[in-house]
Amino acid sequence: MEDLGWWGVALAVLAGAIRVSTPFLFVSLGELLTEKSGRINLGLEGTLVMGAMSAYAISYMTGSPWLGVLVAGLAGALFGVLHALICGLPRVNDIAVGIALMLLGTGLAFFLGKAFIQPQAPILPAIEFGWWSDLPQVRSALQINVLFILGVLLAPFLLWVLTNTKWGLIVRTVGDSADAARAMGYSVNLVRLAATASGGFLAGIGGSFLSLYYPGSWNEGLSSGQGLMAVALVIFARWQPIRCLGAALLFGGAGALGPALQSVGVTQGYYLFNAAPYLLTLVIMIATCSPTRTLTGAPGELSITK
Template sequence: MNAIQFILAGMLAAATPFLLAALGELVVERAGVLNLGVEGLMALGAVIAFIIVYHGGGHLIGFVAAGICSALLSLVFAIIALVFRANQVAAGLAIGILGQGLSALFGKSYESLTVKGLPRLALPWFSELPIIGGLFTQDIVVWFSLAGTLAIWAIFTFTKTGLVIRAVGENPKAAHAIGYPVILVRTAAVAFGGMMAGFAGAYAAVVYTPLWADGMIAGRGWIAIALVVFGTWLTGRIFLGACLFGAVSLMGPAAQATGMDVPSQLLSSLPYLVTIIVLGIISADRRLLKLNGVASLGEPFER
């Protein structure tokens, strides 16, 4: 198997934590809220899922519990940022620090323990294709994430729910005047984002690298937030961005397997460097951000 096949086969799985968290943050930001606590929400979901799977609870319960716990933590953010109208940047950072602290606290006695991941399911016929066949052999969570991406795209494109979320994010005063419960919609979006971050963390901890290590999220929550900007708040572009980061995070192992003499620290910082560079390129196009950006992002709503 050459490096390209290796990256193609692993790309979607590596992309899944980015994708799930970024889709959640997309919904949050579309509703006009900036939640910077994704890293901590992922860390909490990761440790909850790991503990449950380690004690034999199974992956399904692990994912559900991770989603619920992270959604609850994100509701704390919602109350502080939306009801008490606190600075969203500071509240998000605080939730991030709290989530990472709770993750380290709960995971203390599980350090370096492992669990079993999930089997990969091959799509018949497609997985036999040369070179790109590896793309079609994925675990069930990846398939669900792809379906979820489509669903979120469809919700924003075709449904009234999507329209209400966007209205609340673009012009909360007008949305309120028409009679939509702005705070309630935003709270629901934040809880959804928290749940998705919990799923993302769970996937990272019990499927992608089923081994517990403190700090295992390693900046992926922050990259997910950057992905929403890269994708200019569009579902399809966020999916492509997540795939790019999945591929970039596999370049380290791929380079090492081919025996290239590159410091491993450089390979580890590759995703961060790519984030910085791409963020610069996309943001430099001010028109692009203005066109797709969310008008009231980060501003508290007051009647």
């Protein structure tokens, strides 16, 4: 990036925003779908790590990274089903269950993934959108993975499903008023199970991106709390899928700021720049701490609204 000067920083932040935002995007859309049904799943950090490990393991053993993505999604859905079944029991707190499953998911992934720390698995391919340029920096920055494109398309599709389909109406009804949903003859636990499992499936796919594309390996420090930050991202996005896309890109750009500045020789405050996503999370939570603002658009059955 040194040949491009400060333009290289902007290019690196753009490329980083695309790459780093992809797990944020899938996990936040999954958590949004879960919360629309009236349930919070804080266990998505464990789901993300488990998805990363299972995707890498399957890709290594079969040679197919796309099969790894599918298995990661199924592993996430399984954790979502487990979360929904436990939370469906009387007097069970969904936040406490989420924390327990987060610990279970990370611990299980670390235990099962020890054999896959060193081997190199096939990773997901990228589409070359920078073919028109002779600059290697531009060509590298515009290598975009298919999962990011799918995530971009998923955001408006999820918005359409939630606002224009019967299934979306049922999910929103359950999330806003469980009593009203029961009066209409819908099973609240069954709807929430489907929504939580679907949300876990998306989170698992987000985890597969970490191990199979960026950074493209499996290790125990892969996630860096992205699953937990996604919950804050959903609140920041006011439970709107399109806003989740914008918020994910914002978080991704913040995460890419440190390495981008390093590329042009800015080394002072390096650790502070690397902490930008976490600082941004803190700033967002403080800025939206007013109940009149934070809860705008929040489903009525969420624990934070009661």
